[in-house]
Amino acid sequence: DRGDVGREAAEKVAGLLERCKALQDAANTHSARIKYDSQILSQQATSVVADIKNVRSFINSAQDEINPRLAEKLEEDLFRARSMVYEGDAASLLPAKPNGYFLSTLLGPVNVRAPRNDVRLKVKEEYNSYRDRTAILFLAFPVILLALKNWCWNGCFPALPVQLYQAWLLFFYTSLALRENILRVNGSDIRPWWVYHHYCAMVMALVSLTWGLQGHPSCIRKQQGVRLFLAWAVMQGIAMLLQNRYQRQRLYTRIALGKAGRMDVVWGETSGVKGQIWVLYPLLFLLQIFQFSIGALLLRTSITEDESEWQMVACGLLLLIMAVGNFSNTVATVVAKAKI
Amino acid sequence: DRGDVGREAAEKVAGLLERCKALQDAANTHSARIKYDSQILSQQATSVVADIKNVRSFINSAQDEINPRLAEKLEEDLFRARSMVYEGDAASLLPAKPNGYFLSTLLGPVNVRAPRNDVRLKVKEEYNSYRDRTAILFLAFPVILLALKNWCWNGCFPALPVQLYQAWLLFFYTSLALRENILRVNGSDIRPWWVYHHYCAMVMALVSLTWGLQGHPSCIRKQQGVRLFLAWAVMQGIAMLLQNRYQRQRLYTRIALGKAGRMDVVWGETSGVKGQIWVLYPLLFLLQIFQFSIGALLLRTSITEDESEWQMVACGLLLLIMAVGNFSNTVATVVAKAKI
Numbered sequence A, B: 001d002r003g004d005v006g007r008e009a010a011e012k013v014a015g016l017l018e019r020c021k022a023l024q025d026a027a028n029t030h031s032a033r034i035k036y037d038s039q040i041l042s043q044q045a046t047s048v049v050a051d052i053k054n055v056r057s058f059i060n061s062a063q064d065e066i067n068p069r070l071a072e073k074l075e076e077d078l079f080r081a082r083s084m085v086y087e088g089d090a091a092s093l094l095p096a097k098p099n100g101y102f103l104s105t106l107l108g109p110v111n112v113r114a115p116r117n118d119v120r121l122k123v124k125e126e127y128n129s130y131r132d133r134t135a136i137l138f139l140a141f142p143v144i145l146l147a148l149k150n151w152c153w154n155g156c157f158p159a160l161p162v163q164l165y166q167a168w169l170l171f172f173y174t175s176l177a178l179r180e181n182i183l184r185v186n187g188s189d190i191r192p193w194w195v196y197h198h199y200c201a202m203v204m205a206l207v208s209l210t211w212g213l214q215g216h217p218s219c220i221r222k223q224q225g226v227r228l229f230l231a232w233a234v235m236q237g238i239a240m241l242l243q244n245r246y247q248r249q250r251l252y253t254r255i256a257l258g259k260a261g262r263m264d265v266v267w268g269e270t271s272g273v274k275g276q277i278w279v280l281y282p283l284l285f286l287l288q289i290f291q292f293s294i295g296a297l298l299l300r301t302s303i304t305e306d307e308s309e310w311q312m313v314a315c316g317l318l319l320l321i322m323a324v325g326n327f328s329n330t331v332a333t334v335v336a337k338a339k340i
């Protein structure tokens, strides 16, 4: 009967409307409460962090008047207090580092902070495994190019495959820069330089894309820059793999120990890592020297050669800047770790 | 006295430790409760959405047996019910669209969904104002290049300024693609094509960067592609400004009406927008025809010319694909709006 079906439909719709209204109210209450509670907690967290700082400076200023053994114990306690705030879910309640120009231009005013600690660790772990996956490509790409040059291309690179590699590099460095910025917002202590370093690498990939390869009469001489660059990329790929292994192990040690702060896992503690350090650091310094010399070579060539391209100057300068920055930041890391 | 200061410090540290412990507990409870509550609410939201669908199909299947006036009213009620779920804070409790390959490769597994409706609207508004700000640049860049070519560069573009422009385009399209993906995750009904379209534009900017400009003996003939591209960019800049005005006004109407869904603001309702439509759509179609003809011209040139570059073929194809896609999606939008 016509009326019956209509009545049934009307009842169903009315029921739905009510449920939707209730859901809407519940959701509004829910998000208002979250907002309210996290504001309160976030004030508490901020004041606790400030007080930790105050107490630490009080202890430091009164160093002569406190028993050294006690001072050491108090220092440890303060460290534990800090860890409780920074490593747990409370961390996301502290005022966030701002997104910065790069993130806010590319992504807009979106919040990339993970609300819970387990999510934050997941983001970090995925970053590590992304670097692992891409390090393979990073290594394979130049090896294949160099091999093909010798076996198939009679010693001269065709432009397209090299440009594909450079485009991939641009994409890759962009993703690293984005991900590292996100890690920073989530409280990572990554040195700013390692992010700037990826901006430099992005610019270099962009510049090298505009660097016409073809049409040179004497490719063997002209393509020396590309050959050097690829050889360096192979070395860097190996270093990346080692670095990943090392940093992943550090992360695991850190999760296991449940400790906070950048300097938590000091040299002595990380028994699993210590062996790797003696391979990693020399390789890094070697790489940086090599990077510096390629940069210097490019600059020298651009001065001596007649019709040198601006790309040669730009890439040379960028390589020099990156080499110096990488070196001084690696040294600073070593010094900071040795101090503890 | 030595003992006194030590005791004072120890007390302070003990107090701090207690406060940190309390804060840690409170933060853990807080985030556990958020997790728990939002799981429950999110189940409710999902079931309500499913039921809305069920009731709607029940009404549709029983159409002949329901009084048309009643059916219309019920349809309206269902629409209101849907709005309550999709426009309020409940929206963030519905299962999120996955990040997609582009976002998850570039950003990692980070959550870009805004938790509250006001934040979501802010992201959208900032997207609109970003497009406004950049449309000016988008317009200024090619105008300046074309002007300088005529007045200072004797009819031939030097490579560097054009490449700077292309690099900026790459950056710009990347930011648009990222932001639109984020809007999608936040529930925008943007057609997927407008995002793919920006991927195509990214690839084209990349390809055009590798397209050596200099060293051509007859630049006037060789640089025809660049000239056409710049002229098209000027037109596109104007269209972008118009499109922004129109879409911003739509957003405001929508916020004012408090309605949900893509098709909410139908043609008739948007009185403020209706006048603009008659300028915008013809201009868009004109632009698409122009885009198609540049693509065709590039392809034809690459066939007739002797030593044509692969970049010409690639850019020509990309322009054709974009023109066809833009056209058919604009038509589909018009058709969808006219239907209501």
Ligand SMILES: CC(C)(COP(=O)(O)OP(=O)(O)OC[C@H]1O[C@@H](n2cnc3c(N)ncnc32)[C@H](O)[C@@H]1OP(=O)(O)O)[C@@H](O)C(=O)NCCC(=O)NCCS
Residues within 6 Å of the ligand: A124, A180, A183, A187, A188, A189, A190, A191, A194, A236, A239, A243, A247, A250, A261, A262, A280, A284, A287, A288, A326, A327, A329, A330, A333
């Ligand atoms: C020197 C080096 C091994 C030190 O690593 P480390 O022991 O993890 O350094 P720190 O203890 O200072 O790390 C602090 C934080 O920064 C991160 N970090 C350090 N170097 C990083 C890098 N190059 N890229 C990304 N993150 C890095 C760490 O993972 C850690 O993050 P967390 O706070 O989220 O746990 C490392 O910085 C490195 O390999 N740098 C590259 C050196 C180089 O010159 N390469 C040549 C060109 S590829």
Ligand SMILES: CC(C)(COP(=O)(O)OP(=O)(O)OC[C@H]1O[C@@H](n2cnc3c(N)ncnc32)[C@H](O)[C@@H]1OP(=O)(O)O)[C@@H](O)C(=O)NCCC(=O)NCCS
Residues within 6 Å of the ligand: B124, B180, B183, B187, B188, B189, B190, B191, B194, B236, B239, B243, B247, B250, B261, B262, B280, B284, B287, B288, B326, B327, B329, B330, B333
């Ligand atoms: C045709 C056009 C004007 C329709 O705009 P519209 O009326 O807002 O379209 P819809 O109603 O389908 O919009 C649905 C959603 O997609 C968004 N959207 C539509 N087209 C968009 C585009 N090109 N870029 C970004 N977002 C777009 C809308 O803002 C709306 O978002 P919301 O759900 O968050 O509110 C618009 O799509 C357009 O200008 N497209 C570009 C056309 C073109 O060919 N340009 C030439 C090259 S630049």
